Amino acid sequence: MLKITTSVIILFACVATYPFSFAQTPAPKANDSTTPLHLLQPDYPVPYGQPKAPDVVKVLDRVYKYLDESTPTQVIDKQSGQVITDLTKFNTNAVIKPGDFRLTSYEWGVTYAGMLLASEATGDARYADYTNKRLSFLNSLRPYFREQVNADPHANTSLRQMLAPHALDDAGAMCAAMIKATRAGGVKADFRPQIDAFMNYIMTKEYRLSDGTLARNRPQPNTLWLDDLFMSVPALAQMGKLTNDRKYYDEAVKQVLQFSKRMFNKEKGLYMHGWVEGMSVHPQFHWARANGWAIMTKVELLDVLPENHPGRAEILSLLRAHAQGLASCQAGTGFWHQLLDRNDSYLETSATAIYVYSIARAINRGWLDAKAYAPMTLLGWNAVSTKVTDKGQVEGTCVGTGMGFDPAFYYHRPINVYAAHGYGPVLLAGAEVINLLNKKAFEINDSSLQLTERK
Numbered sequence: 015m016l017k018i019t020t021s022v023i024i025l026f027a028c029v030a031t032y033p034f035s036f037a038q039t040p041a042p043k044a045n046d047s048t049t050p051l052h053l054l055q056p057d058y059p060v061p062y063g064q065p066k067a068p069d070v071v072k073v074l075d076r077v078y079k080y081l082d083e084s085t086p087t088q089v090i091d092k093q094s095g096q097v098i099t100d101l102t103k104f105n106t107n108a109v110i111k112p113g114d115f116r117l118t119s120y121e122w123g124v125t126y127a128g129m130l131l132a133s134e135a136t137g138d139a140r141y142a143d144y145t146n147k148r149l150s151f152l153n154s155l156r157p158y159f160r161e162q163v164n165a166d167p168h169a170n171t172s173l174r175q176m177l178a179p180h181a182l183d184d185a186g187a188m189c190a191a192m193i194k195a196t197r198a199g200g201v202k203a204d205f206r207p208q209i210d211a212f213m214n215y216i217m218t219k220e221y222r223l224s225d226g227t228l229a230r231n232r233p234q235p236n237t238l239w240l241d242d243l244f245m246s247v248p249a250l251a252q253m254g255k256l257t258n259d260r261k262y263y264d265e266a267v268k269q270v271l272q273f274s275k276r277m278f279n280k281e282k283g284l285y286m287h288g289w290v291e292g293m294s295v296h297p298q299f300h301w302a303r304a305n306g307w308a309i310m311t312k313v314e315l316l317d318v319l320p321e322n323h324p325g326r327a328e329i330l331s332l333l334r335a336h337a338q339g340l341a342s343c344q345a346g347t348g349f350w351h352q353l354l355d356r357n358d359s360y361l362e363t364s365a366t367a368i369y370v371y372s373i374a375r376a377i378n379r380g381w382l383d384a385k386a387y388a389p390m391t392l393l394g395w396n397a398v399s400t401k402v403t404d405k406g407q408v409e410g411t412c413v414g415t416g417m418g419f420d421p422a423f424y425y426h427r428p429i430n431v432y433a434a435h436g437y438g439p440v441l442l443a444g445a446e447v448i449n450l451l452n453k454k455a456f457e458i459n460d461s462s463l464q465l466t467e468r469k
Contacts (some may be wrong), residue, residue, distance in 0.1 A: 057082040059347050060394045067451045073353050073402050074132050074141075074444045077437060080406025081125070083143055087151040089158075089172075101158050108158070110172040117148055118175045120245060121434035123187025128192055128441025135445035142200050149195055150203040152176065176208060182220055182228065184243035185212040190314070193252035213253055216246050217265070223291060227272040233240070236291035239417055243273055244307035247312035255318040266315055267325035273308075275331055279463055283339015284354055288417035297419050300354040303412060303435065306368030313372045316381065330381060337382055340369055348397030352412060353424050360429070363401045363410035368437035370394040374446040378453055388454065395447045398401060398440060403431075411436030 056062075057322040074382065083226060087109040098105055133142035137396040152173070159173035167178035175184040189212035192205040216228075216251040222227045223236055228246055230237050247266045254262035276289045285308050312333040319326050343354040349361035350369060374392045376382040377430045401409045418424055 021391060028227070032406050045397050053157075058131040060400050063396075065392060065395055065399070065447065065451070067448050068398070069447050070444045070451070071136055071138075073399050074136070074441060076402055076404065076406035076434060077408070077440055077444075078129070078132070078144065078406070079396070080138075080421060081115075081437060085122075085148065086111045086113050087117075087148055089155065100156070104158060104161055106162070110155070110171070115434045115437075117152060118173065118188065119434060120183045123189075123191045124438030125434070125441065126191035126438075127187075127194055128438040129447065130191075131200055131445040132402075132441050133199075135448040137270050141441075142198065145191065145195055146201045149192055152217070153192075153205055153208055155202045159292045175210075176224070179212065179215045182216065182242050186245035186249040189213060189216070189249035190252045193249070193256050194332065197252075197256065204431070209256075212249065214247060215406060222245070224431060225272060226268065227276075228269060229291075231376065233417055233419075234290050236272060236293075236344075237417065238289040240273065240277055240285050240287050240301075240304040240340075243270060243311040244314075248310045249415075251315045252317050257349070260323075262356045263319055263323055265451055266327075267319070267323065267329060270312065270315065270329055270332070271325065278332070278336070279339075282355060283337075283342065284337050290447075297417075299424060300350055301415065301418075302350050302354050302365030302422055303368070303415070305336075305340065305354060306365040306439070309333065309340065311369050312336065313375050313381075317322060317375075318381070333376060333381060334408065335374055335375065336419065337387065340373075341387065341390055344394065346419040348390075349396075350394075350395040352427070353421065356421065356425075359421075359425050361397075361410065362412050362429075363408060364412065364433070364436040366394050367436065367443040368400045369444045370398060370443035371439060374450045378446065378449050385452060391450065392447065395443060398443055402438075402440060408436035408440050 015204060019101055047079040048173070059126050085446040089101065089108050090111045091105055091107045092109045095109050097111075098108055115125075117213070133139060157179065159171065160175050160177055162171050163169075163174055163177040168176070168180075176188070179185045181465060189209055192212075195201050196209070214388070221229050221231060227238065228242050230239055230242070247269050250262045250266035254260065254266065255400075274285075277285045279286065282300065283302040283438060285305050286296060287299050287304045288297050312329055312420055315330060316326070316333065319329065340350070340354070344350055345360065345361060349363070351357055351365045352362045370391055373382060373387050373394075377384045377387055377391065391451075403409060409431055410429055411431070412435070413428050413430055413433045414426070414435070415427050418469040
């Protein structure tokens with residue numbers, strides 16, 4: 015096996031203000047006057063060192079157990095609370111039984127994808143079954159709820175987001191998850207009609223700028239939200255893979271490049287959260303989760319984009335520049351801040367998990383250098399793992415957040431275990447870290463990290 019040794023200080027220069035050795039060798043637990051200075055142990059605020067794959071699986075299992083119990087697949091009468099078993103005749107009081115999270119939200123599209131990847135990484139079919147069962151359940155309800163949605167497409171009914179999408183948030187992440195489930199081959203249900211409906215919305219109905227860039231008319235006309243990259247591009251890319259139709263790849267690449275032209279700060283290697291056409295100075299708030307959606311978008315696109323596509327090299331270049339910018343912002347605890355370049359903003363879990371997933375996957379695909387990025391990625395996972403409770407809930411996740419024009423807006427967004435944005439990223443991060451640990455081995459001594467490539 016090939017061994018590559020590199021300085022720990024060099025490895026961590028971009029992620030901390032003090033030197034690390036990536037993991038600790040056994041050393042005296044007590045720090046006293048008799049302990050040699052080079053063996054004094056820092057008091058790290060999060061677990062420090064190489065995680066073990068079985069311990070990562072334990073974290074994923076806790077999340078799975080909580081979500082499986084808290085997201086039921088039943089239709090009930092909202093007045094009586096009784097389960098509706100006869101789906102041949104519509105009950106006007108019918109709703110999907112409420113759980114802790116909505117099964118049709120974009121956050122749950124990410125969770126479905128996370129479960130599929132967790133199943134692939136661990137070999138445990140329960141994770142994929144979670145996704146396949148719930149997507150098949152939702153798909154089976156389309157005829158049942160259609161009349162209700164057609165009667166009032168704007169009502170907050172159970173399947174409104176699927177049958178009458180009003181925004182990219184309604185369509186993209188769920189569409190991508192359905193295509194991934196279809197491609198994985200674990201479902202008998204035919205998701206194609208719903209996939210086509212989602213794709214029709216993305217391609218033909220969402221508002222666009224004059225050059226075709228996907229946009230919103232809030233909070234001001236002709237506004238770009240960085241989040242919308244993830245709410246559209248992975249679905250487009252997956253559709254390209256599903257159909258082998260190059261137009262979807264072309265559209266996905268175009269969106270990434272046109273968003274990046276306006277919103278990527280090359281000096282910082284970070285994206286602004288929002289951009290408003292007609293403004294001479296744009297709000298430069300580098301919100302963590304939006305940057306997470308952006309780097310995850312590039313990884314998801316590169317995963318399926320043909321090697322000979324003319325836009326591939328530019329997407330890869332953007333990925334590397336963004337990863338470098340993010341690396342420079344990681345806190346010494348392993349987390350990233352709510353506003354990436356403002357260290358007095360709070361440390362946020364969902365963005366940290368998204369970065370761990372995206373960078374780990376980029377390493378595993380050979381797009382980023384493992385020597386430079388693996389240590390910070392595993393440090394990030396160690397941080398994320400401390401935020402998963404014994405019950406399987408994810409702490410430290412910012413609630414849904416619109417585009418802001420002042421820092422206080424971001425600083426004071428609440429965090430909550432019922433912020434659905436944290437669960438899919440934690441599943442994705444853990445699964446890809448398992449893949450990283452299975453692919454690469456880490457050996458530690460006092461002054462260097464030796465990375466051994468597995469063949």
